[in-house]
Amino acid sequence: MFTRIFGKPKQETNALxxxxxLNETLEMLEKKEKVLLKKATAEVEKAKxxxxxxxxxxxxxxxxxTVxxxxxxxxxxKAMQKATNIDDVDKTMDEINEQTENMKQIQEALSAPIGAAADFDEDELEAELEELEGAExxxxLLQPATTAPAAQVQVPAGKQPRWHFNKLSAQL
Structure with a gap:
């Protein structure tokens, strides 16, 4: 009767x-965790x-x-090389050189002195210039040396003569 009323022995076996x-469930969950971790690792490797x-x-x-x-x-x-051959390039370069030579001749002709300037000899002109410079x-050297340079006299702007202002305005 006491066992029916209290039922303690059933509770102990039931608790065990x-x-x-619970232990079996825990072990099963741990195994599932390991399997899932392996699958996750495998999936990460697949992704990599x-x-x-x-x-x-x-x-x-x-x-x-790129290729x-x-x-x-x-x-x-290749297409550009087929369109251009070495003979055409040589011909073009010869034309350029010929035109350059023509331009040089034109420039020399324009720079040559004409008229009275053509009659002067440069060596004679140089000798004459040196002679004039030597004489000067x-x-x-023969002129006497002055002791002090002459100082310029400055007239205040308000007192300068009228003709000075006229001269300055004419220059402008």
Whole structure:
């Protein structure tokens, strides 16, 4: 009768069974956690691999585009070379040199003295200039030296004569 009323022995077995069940659930959850961690790690590795593959594809695409651009450039250069040959280049360079020579001759003709200036000999003019400079130097050396330079007399602006102002305004 006491067992029916109190039922303690059933509770103890029931508590032990519950603890065992909780331990089993805990172990099962820990195993699931390990499995899920492995799956997550595997997915992260897959993502990294996909990223690497994507980068390789992009690099290959860029390389292909670069090579295509180089091919296009090479084809354009070939077309330009076919349009231009060395004989045409030599002919053009000869024409440029001829025109440059013509311009030099024109410039020399324009710079040559004409009229009375053409009759002068440069060496004679140089000798005459040196002779005049020597004579002027001798004349300066023979003149007596002054003791002090003459000072200029400044008249205040208000007292200057009228003719001075007229002269200045005429210069402007």
């Amino acid at each position: 069974a519950t603890l065992d069940k 691999e996909f990223t690497r593959a994507k980068n390789k594809r992009e690099g290959a695409k860029a390389t292909t585009e 295509d651009a180089l091919r296009t450039g090479a084809a354009a250069m 130097l001798e004349e300066q």
